[in-house]
Amino acid sequence: MSRGSLKPGGTLDRYVGALFVTSYATALFVVVGLFLVLDLANYVDEYTEPMKDGSAKPIVWIVRYYVLHLPFLFLQVAPFVTLVASLFTVSKLLKHNEVVAALGAGVSAQRLLAPVVTIAAFTAVGVFTLRETITVPLGTRRDAIHYVLDKGVTDQVYKNLFLKDLTGSNVHLVEFRPATGEPPFAEVRGLSAYLPSQSNLVTIQADRAVYVRRGDRAGWRLEHGVRTELSGKRPVDFLEGFDFTPELALTFARAKSSPLELSYSQTREMTRRDPDNVVYQTLLQYHVTFPLANLVLVLVGVPLLMRYERRRGAASLGAACLLCISFFATDLVFRNLGMQAAMDPRMAVWMPIVLFGSLGIVLYDSMRT
Numbered sequence: 305m306s307r308g309s310l311k312p313g314g315t316l317d318r319y320v321g322a323l324f325v326t327s328y329a330t331a332l333f334v335v336v337g338l339f340l341v342l343d344l345a346n347y348v349d350e351y352t353e354p355m356k357d358g359s360a361k362p363i364v365w366i367v368r369y370y371v372l373h374l375p376f377l378f379l380q381v382a383p384f385v386t387l388v389a390s391l392f393t394v395s396k397l398l399k400h401n402e403v404v405a406a407l408g409a410g411v412s413a414q415r416l417l418a419p420v421v422t423i424a425a426f427t428a429v430g431v432f433t434l435r436e437t438i439t440v441p442l443g444t445r446r447d448a449i450h451y452v453l454d455k456g457v458t459d460q461v462y463k464n465l466f467l468k469d470l471t472g473s474n475v476h477l478v479e480f481r482p483a484t485g486e487p488p489f490a491e492v493r494g495l496s497a498y499l500p501s502q503s504n505l506v507t508i509q510a511d512r513a514v515y516v517r518r519g520d521r522a523g524w525r526l527e528h529g530v531r532t533e534l535s536g537k538r539p540v541d542f543l544e545g546f547d548f549t550p551e552l553a554l555t556f557a558r559a560k561s562s563p564l565e566l567s568y569s570q571t572r573e574m575t576r577r578d579p580d581n582v583v584y585q586t587l588l589q590y591h592v593t594f595p596l597a598n599l600v601l602v603l604v605g606v607p608l609l610m611r612y613e614r615r616r617g618a619a620s621l622g623a624a625c626l627l628c629i630s631f632f633a634t635d636l637v638f639r640n641l642g643m644q645a646a647m648d649p650r651m652a653v654w655m656p657i658v659l660f661g662s663l664g665i666v667l668y669d670s671m672r673t
Contacts, residue, residue, distance in 0.1 A: 316411070320393070321419040327392035328423075331385045332378070339377050340370065356456040365449055372446035375438050376565065382431045383597035387628055390420050390602045394609045403610070413610055413671040421668075424602040428595040432568070435591070439567035444554060448483070459484060462557040468577045473499045473546045480553050490515040490550035492524070499545040504534040508543060515550055518542065522549070563587055582649055586642035589653035596657055597635070601628050603664025607671050631660045 351366050378385070394417070397403045406416045451460045465477040478494025485491070492513040499506040510526035524543040531540045555570050563583060566574070568591040575584040605624035635656040642652030 316406075316416070317419045320397075320416065321423060323396055324389060324393045324420050324423055327396070328385065328389035331388035331392060335381050335385045335388060336374065336378050339381055340374070343373075343377070344370070351453045353456065355458075361453060361456075365453060369446060369449040369453060372442050372449065375434065375442060376446070379431060379435055382427070383594075383601050386424050386427050386598040387601040387605050387624075390424065390606050391609055391624065393420055394606055398609075414668065417606060417610075420606065421599070421602060424599045428598040431595040431598060432591070436567050436569060439565070439570065440551070443558070443565065444482075444551075447554075447558070462553070465553060465556050465560070467546075467548055467553065467556050469546055469548075470577060471500075473497065475546050475548065477553065480557070482550050482554055490553075495524075495526070495543070497543060497546050506545065507532045508540060508545075510543075513543060523547070559584075564590075566591075568592070582645045583643050586639060586649040586653055589642075589650050590639060593635075593653050593657045596661075597631070600657060600661045600664055601631065603668050604628060604631065604660055607664075607667035610671050627660075631656060634659070 351369075352361060354360055394403075397406075397416070403413070403416065407413065448460055452458055460482060462480045462482075463478065465480050467475040467477070469475075474497070476494075476496040477492050478496075479492065481491045481493070483490065493511070495508070495510045495513045497508040499508065508526075508529060508531050510529035512527040513524040513529075514527075515522060516525050526541055526543060529540040529543070531538050552573075555566070555574065558570075559566055559574055563571075564587065566587065568588070571584055571588045571591055575581070575588050578584060604627050608624040608627065638647070638652045638655050641647040642649040646652075
């Protein structure tokens, strides 16, 4: 084999890399398609029930929901897709005796599979970036459609939201509507704000608040707003001392119902506003470690499949899958320990990565050459 073939990005890397990309496309279709079918089977009856007013839900809503939900399904199963793609790639190399040929030419197993590991590492970065990119624009639209399909009403309402500020201020929203009216605008019905200061506690209460433009910035215009402090009460037209946007209110709503679907930046903001909340501390680390599972599973699974005796292929594949299932089980247990404050959040989330990552490095380094 020529030296040029072994250079980074050379013939060998392009060949193995192309195999992995093809296998990844196949695994993506199979794994994501399977989870899509399972999700649809679980909720199709609920999504096709009539609306509260008796009208039928348009089929296009269900189609639009799943189109928007597909990227989030991928984010949930991305490590599985990467693992399956790597196992497909190695199986093809073994099936055509290309591993034996490479070893006979003096190419180590580690060098042969370097493109697989490299692409898995880039996939980890891509998964993190994708979550940061789509959570707000696609997630907001998907959640709005899901609310209609789930509740059977078009008026999207989130009840009893508690928002916290870095200064210690709190706002209670009895009902928050992110998009109501025509054209759509954000509305709050029943607002109570508690704004502590050095001298006294200031409270602001209003029957209704609407998010409007105020010159060069936006704010909440209050209806029947009353500001109460030691000096007495006085009417107020705008909420001052606690600036929050409809997007921030939606983040608090998502943190309340589906905290795992927050992005890293959203979780970091929630941690800043509520630093003593161990759930946010755990999720902040988890959003970093979960993408790394794409690399860890490859390091653990591929060496077990790299058996050159064909009669052991099925056993090696079973061992690889079993070890990877053990990783996710361990990850789930430790993550719950962190979210329940039974263990330090950083230790709880990073422990599975360190344990299985170390095992993967040892297995990968000890592959027969």
